[in-house]
Amino acid sequence: MKNLLIKWNQMSLVKRIVIGIIVGVILALTLPNAASGVTILGSLFVGALKAVAPILVLFLVMHAIAGHKSGKKTNMKSVLVLYGLGTFLAGVVAVLASFMFPVTLTLKTGAEDLAPPEGIVEVVQTLLFNLVANPxxxxxxxxxxxxxxxxxxxxxxxxxxxxxxxDMLGSFSDAITKVVQWVINLAPLGIMGLIFDSIVTTGLSALLEYGRLILILVGCMLFIAFVVHPLLVFMYTRKNPYPLVLLVLRESGITAFFTRSSAANIPVNMKLCEKLGLDEDTYAVSIPLGATINMAGAAVTIAVLTLATVKTLGIEVDFITAVMLTVVAAISAAGASGVAGGSLLLIPLACSLFGVPNDVAMQVVGVGFIIGVIQDSCETALNSSSDVLFTAAAEEAKERRLGKHSKAVPVNS
Known part of the structure; x- marks a missing residue:
């Protein structure tokens, strides 16, 4: 048993996660009645990540700023520009896809009790009040x-x-980082429980009715991940972006896909940034900030589902008005919560642009929760992995300007 554990720990985390996925699928198909015993592993894993992430962010950011030496520049300006461009372009891609491949919905009930924000002003107010919240x-x-x-x-x-x-702050940061490493090492077991729970409770049959909608959503996100984001990274780094793109999707996107929470994936992204040798003064701020405002996947979800609603109701929309939706989607996405399904509650906000009644919009939110096992997983994987992608791209761009070599963009994926 000891030798087996040693060999298990010597394997890369990605390989261990793949094994966890396979075991989870097999258990779900063969022993679905073992739900309580297996799903608790997923709940414990996500719970542990969510528990440690706020403390990690507090001490890492505090330590990075307190220890920042005057005159040393960070890359936050470039990172913020990339976050904004990525989210806006994602909305544009979603609008174009919705015009090229229009889809209608079979509206159902089930989301009436949810309380979405009533307008952009409320979203902004919520963000401002969150800034001054009791620590x-x-x-x-x-x-x-x-x-x-x-x-x-x-x-x-x-x-x-x-x-x-x-030094004491640094010691606390190091200790919490160590705890994070312990939690992340449990990812294979946690993801096994998460995928088991998804298959047993949701099944795949409920998704077939909305297959076309899922294809458009996932297709947009894949296009953004493998075309739009690499183009943005290339513009900044002037290097082949795909080794870095594949790396962040593999080491950040996979865990985000199954946890379905940008907030829970913050420790994973922090560890990946450290592995890439990025500037801690930058990523200690950019990663937790990205979990809140870098929402390309959320912009896609909001735009596609809103235009699908408009199509279902027979409302004529010209392209210029639809592009306005991308602005609303981008702003709304920045206010989306970093938890599973956070972007769905902002769909009524975008629907209001076209005069769609709130009760109808909330039915669309219900549709979103039905397809959420795929939509929200892909959305979170895109959102969270691009936090590291853009942080690394900004770092590489800085090194390129200084004429130095950086390992932020790896030679091999």
Whole structure:
């Protein structure tokens, strides 16, 4: 048994996750009645990631800012530009796909009790109030905007602290990072439980009715992941972007696909950034911030489902108006929660642009939850993996300007 565990730990995490996926599928097909015993593994894994992520973000950002030396530049400006471009272009791709391959919905009930935001103003207000949230409440409720705000403020305040205090912050950051490594090593078991739960509780039959819609959503996200994002990275790095693209999809996208939570995937992304040798002053802020505002997948979901609703109701929409939807989708996506299904509650906001009644829009949200086992998984994988992709691209662009070699964009995937 000891030798088996040693060999297991020597395998790459990706290979162990693939084994977990295969075992989860086999168990779901052969022993579906063992749900309570297997699904708890997935719940525990996601719960552990969500528990450690807020503390990790607080201490990493605080330590990075407190220890930041004057005159040393970060890449946050470039990262923010890439986040914005990526989210907006995702909305444009979704609109084009919806015009080329129109789809209608069979609307069902089941989402009436949910409470979506009523407008852009409410989304912005929520973000502003999250900024000034009580720090304890921000940690308890995983309010990453609030956590980032307090981490930045405390980090600035601690810049003038003595070196012993800064060393203590560094020790806390290292300890929490170690805990994160322990949790991530449990990913194969956790993902086995998650995929088992998805197959047993949702099944695949419920998805067949919405097959065309799923194809459009997933097709858009794949196009963005393998065409749009690589083009953006190439514009910045002037290097072949695909080794980096494949790397982040493999090491970040897979775990995000199964956890279906950008927030839960923050520790995974932090570890990947460290592995790539990126600047901690940058990724300590860009990764948790990206979990909140870098929402290409959410923009696709909002735009495609809104235009599908409009088509179903027979509302004529010209391309210019549809492009306006991409702006709304991009802004709305930035306000989407970093948890499973967060973007769906913003669909009524986009639907209101076309005068769609809220009760109809909430039925569309219900459709979104039905296909969520695929849609939300792909959306989160795209969102979360691109946080690392754009952070690494900004780092490589900086090194290129300075004429230095960087390992941010690997030679081989």
């Amino acid at each position: 304890v409440d921000a940690l308890v409720n995983a309010n990453y905007i609030g956590i980032l705000m307090w981490a930045v403020v405390l980090g600035i305040a601690l810049k003038s602290a003595n070196q012993n205090t800064k």
